Amino acid sequence: MPTTAALSAQGVRKRFHDIDALAGLDLTVAAGEIVGLLGPNGSGKTTFIRAVAGLVRPDGGTIEVLGRQTRDAVAAGVVGYMTQTAALYQELTVEENLSFFAALRGLRDPKAAISEALGVVDITSRRRSIVATLSGGMRQRVSLAIALLGRPPLLLLDEPTVGVDPAQRREFWSYFRTLTRAGTAMLVSSHVMDEAERCDRLALIRSGRVIAQGSAAEIRGRAGTADLEEAFLKLSDEPT
């Protein structure tokens, strides 16, 4: 396994008008690791994910993806990004949406990649449906399928399971594990604690900085609480 981290961020800063969205954020994600990004609304989770996806240019600090600058990594198609809202072309079918993004990523075998992604999110039977006719949860799955296309080495998932039922969520996570065994690194932002429990490591973010890091057990231990949600609330409220 290569020693380069899949994602390495150091001292990332970004200011929007008078708000420090990111205030010196440090985070690394190793290949084959799932890191959960937890934090209250407005803590900088989405800004950080967008910065890794090359959509926000930081004012300071460095972000490297597989040893490359974010923009180069994105251009090389090694980053799969799932936006918070299911950003899809409503007039197109599920399959047409996927093949569009497959083409943008320049996948060698787009057909196979599309079938695999459709299978993972269990939406193969609706592949010819127009996206506008799908329910919110289904659209979320299509959106995830797009990020998964071609198994990029780094997956950025911004609240991937919003509106997805628990059984389906379990399916997702077992697939995520299949991917990480093959070396995929994942950065997942979430509000769902049972999802956080499944991550290898959690990074608790507040005011654009990582205030606590470690496995779910370590976080619970540090906060001295029995469950993760309590720990999360306690650590979030602590003065920094």
Place this chain on the structure above:
Amino acid sequence: MSGRRIAAVARRIVEQFRRDRRTLALLVGVPLLLLLLIGYLFTPSTGSARASVAIVNEDRGPAGAALADALAASPSLDARRLSATDAEGALRDGTVTAVIDFGPTFSQDALTQRRIALAVRLEGSDIFVNGNTMGAIQKAVFESISGALAKLQLPGASTAGISLNVTYLYGGPDWGTLDYLAPVLIPFLAFFLIFLLTDVSFLRERASGTLERVLASPLQRTELVIGYIAGFFVFALLQTVILVVFALYVLGLRSNGPVVAIFVVQIGIVLVAVNLGLLLSAFARNEFQAVQFIPIVILPQILLSGLLIPIASLPDLLRPFAWAMPLTYVNEASRAVMVKGAPLTDAVVVRDVGALLLLALVLAVLASRTIRREVA
């Protein structure tokens, strides 16, 4: 019926728009700007009503010279005295819009037939220019010639006896209003609709979040812009084919030029429309603002591009702005092709299509810049 509920709805609307500063600015700024433009446009100014004409005197008798002098001095005309050949050249290159010709037998006809006939040759490619020119010539004849005639003491001559024999270089009396308007209406419709289509759909791409996703892929911004141009071009071309076929073969409108030249000119303007739509969508935060841009983009083009008001008739201050309007170039080129029968290789057509392509390129570069800026 509850006054409080009604007030709640009304208050909410006021609060919403108070936050949308740009819409408020447009709401006030757009009408003021347009009112100013239209107001200025229709302020009577000297010069604008004058017609540029060439006066040719080939008369072997004395009458022609005297009347030509009188006519040339008329305040309604911006007249130059030319030989017949030079006058025809000036008519062709657009320096003058009409040639008034006193023929070799002018004096003789006046004496023997008691009839004064002026030969007027109109450039003819623009129905509005034709109207303005004829109006100016008639006014000049009415004002200047009667006095000159009285001095000449031709037996029986009077203004009532003057007739204008009008011939056309392009177009003609058998050309209907729509024959004249089709060359400018077809590109205008294409420009307007394609601009609208691109503007709104790129705004949707930004608003729905799909742009974010597209930009987080290996796709480059220039590739995105070129892809957009190519995609909309399919519909623009389809629209052009339908418009042209409908105009020429269903409505039976006239065109003297090759159909392929009509298409090339159309391609120039739709490329401008697509890129302008892409560029301006960056400055609209929502559909409402995008809609507000329409009058800003469209109305100055209608007023200043020679579509309805000949450029020569614009007030001096506004005339230079005509050449800042994409439609000006397409109107000139399209009239050259459809009315004058210019081929694709015609200098004016080449220059105008070149200007449109250059403008489209500049807009495309600016549009791809705006996509980049949003991301930074």
